[in-house]
Amino acid sequence: MSKSLLRSTGTVSALTFLSRLLGFVRDMLYARLFGAGAGMDAFNVAFRIPNLMRRLVAEGAFSQAFVPVFSEYRAQRSPEELKRLVDEVAGTLGAVLLLLTALGMIGAPLLVWLFASGFSSEPAKFALTADMLRITFPYILFIALTAFAGGILNSCGKFAVPALTPVLLNLCMIGAALWAAPHFAEPTLALAWGVCIAGVFQLLYQLPALRALALLPRPRWGWASAGVQRILQLMLPAMLGSSAAQINLLINTQLASTLPTGSVSWLYYSDRLVEFTLGIFGAALGTVILPKLARQHADAAPAAFSATLDWGLRWSLLIGVPSTVALMILAGPLLATLFMHGEFTAHDVVMTTRSLVAYGSGLVAFMLIKVLAPGFYARQDTRTPVRYGLVSIGVNIGLQLLLVQWLAHAGLALSTALASFINAGLLLVRLLRDGHYVPVPGWWRFGLHLLLGNLAMAAFLLWGAGDLAQWYTATTSERLLHLAWLVAGGMAVYAVTCLGTGLRLRDLVARAA
Template sequence: MTDSNPQQSPDAASSGSEARDREVVPKGGGLMRSGLIVSTMTMLSRVLGLARDVVIAALFGAGQGADAFFVAFKVPNFLRRLFAEGAFNQAFVPVLSEYATQRTRAEVRELLDAVAGSLAAVLLLLTALAMLAAPWLVWLFAPGFGRDPAKLALTADMLRLTFPYLLLISLTAFAGSVLNTWNRFAVPAFTPVLLNLSLIGSALLLTPMMSEPALALAWGVVIAGAAQLLFQVPFLARLGLLPRPWPSFAHEGVRRILRLMAPALFGVSVSQVNLLLDTVLASLLAAGSVSWLYYSDRLVELPLGVFGIAIGTVILPALSKRHAEQSGDHFARMLDWAIRAVLLLGMPAALALAVLAEPLLITLFHYGAMTDQDIAMAAMSLRAYAFGLVAFMLIKVLAPGFFARQDTRTPVKVGIIAMVANMVFNLLLIWPLAHAGLALATSLSAFLNAGLLGHLLRKQGVLHFQPGWGRYAVQLLGGCAVMGLGLAWLAPDWQAWLDWPLWRRVGWLAGLVVAGAGAYFAWLAAFGVRLRHFRMTG
């Protein structure tokens, strides 16, 4: 008769203890569901971001204070995207996913402590040096400001205030990467809302207290950085993953992350380098050029963040897990799904931005100090950026195909080619098209970047296009044609919008957006596109 309650053998006990100690990452859920969560939170953030820009445009227009702030904020924000959300995120998430899948919980905690401490140490030193060298950084990133000593001094003062944001937001990105790896996408996606609320509040409340009104915006950036970091701390603690930072550059995981980061700096963040080059060259053009590019870029960032970055955010940890599990077929299907998803929404968004450029800019920004000329100039660069929107989105979902496999060298080669091409396009287009030429150059180089990434993924046998692409292309192109023709026919001449009150502008714009989206999705539904076709498990 067998014992119904046998004693556990030492080997079995040891195995059970090891299993309990091993870090368990929640199984990936539906990628579309996760993408919708991130998209919803990102949409909230982007809408508030537009509200923020409406406030800034009304209070500061495209004048000296606005130009100074945009440069002072762009420098740490550029480095944030380059390091925190670019190279660091793409190097850290695959290593963390591997640790979480194959190592014990104690090893994962040790990795988090070492990475948090090392990251903070480097950023503290970088921040201190940047604050000391603020005037030289302004010369580097906006050399045209050197012609106006007052503008240069104001920008340097703002940069000293805004640069600590890099330290705070990089640690925030570290926390967000951990949460995303554990499938907690909503919290990191909601966090940028705090930046926009802080800037809106500072612009409205602190501006009257400042000797230089635009300094209120710089203070708002610092407040936002602290708020975003503190917001994520309780959620890390709830997972038992709140690190105790301690620098350890000798840690095996930290060394691997550093090796992956070096080439990744030139990988996924190439588009940010190109945008920064636009700012440098725009500072040499007519006054207001920096602001025109900024306002048009902000509109392109809305669909890019809601669709492209959202899909890229959820797909990187999912791809990293599939690579760790050596599930090549699932990996390839995920990439194909991501491309289809961004095209589904990216193509009509790009077309709508081009057709409705002036109405969008007028409705959002034509108040206070913003002039009719500013609208016309910003519309030119908006159309040029809209041309490259699909390419910007494709980069966000194709680059993770390399980073998830811990291959950062291939994207760096592509990035260098695209960056050199962007410089050539800039020189060719800046003279005939001024600031709009800079935006068009960025779009052209983005297409080159995305095309090379896709080609190399296929060449490496990682990306396999699934059946049905021919039919899908016809469905998308037909829907875009119907939507574009409908918007062009329905929209009144943009000059008429200049004299309309706010309620009429908003009403017309909302009606056009609903009509355009309705026509597009009605066409897709009529020709067989269904939501179930986009279901994909992580």
């Protein structure tokens, strides 16, 4: 069964890699065509607001609440009851989101002021952001329904279609940047339309797979039904608990809007590189592990539940720690290679490097949360993560107010990373204390393998990266070849060192129940 888990994680990771790769192409186009000026600052805020709500309502709170209830119905109820649950959730969720979308479009200027009040000192920039937000806000309606469909498919073991869906977002936004932008007086407005159109396509793409499972919903209002009420009870506290990091990022945006022009965009490009790595494995692992844990909880199998958590934590560290180390060491070369073209200058590389090093330091914590939080949501416990999420947000705000004075936008990124470590630590300690997670023997030996492997890789990367100034003067092809050599060599050094000191991947494959 652990091989099935690893195979599913590999499938999601591979498809997510394709999406993230296209995301890089998209962001490279943005850097070349639009740089880090006022237009990109406006778009980043206009996209970040509905994107945050997507993670809060759709991929965050809703998925964490819906999947365990759906899994329980699928295991213990009749097909008719399961289909009724799907219909009622679709109708209720759709109606609520339609109202939310209308309110968001009407109140766009207020939302911009709430989340980027610094823009109010530049009326043209503020107005542009509000106009873009009216265009991008319907994305939350379509993508939340897409996440609902994806939750059904993931719970039924159909991971490929939901994992491939984000590709459509990147294709639409690339098309908007290349072909639509030149036809707009303000080119970045085309990007906002690309977001909205992508939401429609992503939802439509899921529907045939639902029909094949005989679970294509016929929406009906079901606010008072028992299943919908259970999901709502789990969902409301989970809106903070599962998305504390995203709320922290939005707070970053608010404070960054008060800093010099370009700060929002520097944070955006940093976040994109961190999300690339996180999405390839961390998010994929969280997607696969939640339905698995939910089934084990429904089947009353605590030993298997604990073993699955142990498996997820080991893989998170095996991938997350070297990814963190490499991202911090190669921050400058990565940015120079991927984004230093056209309007994105060497100064932008320097400023973005500062925030990327800070964000990158928290990558392993972000990955661990993707595994630890499902350990609570699978048991339909949303109250505990929300308390820890609130602690994380409070710590983040305090650190931001302190660090922004000395580190500017990089201080905002560093505070988010540190707050995520606190969140992950609290989740882990609680699972251990309550006995829901009992570590499998061998952690000290596993930790030694990781330490030696990462030390060897770090030494190689520091030696091979050289001075950042040489990356500025190199051609694009020279940068790409140098970066590819560093990445491949670093991976090889890490793998050889870990395997040479006795780490056996077959042991990790065999650990999950």
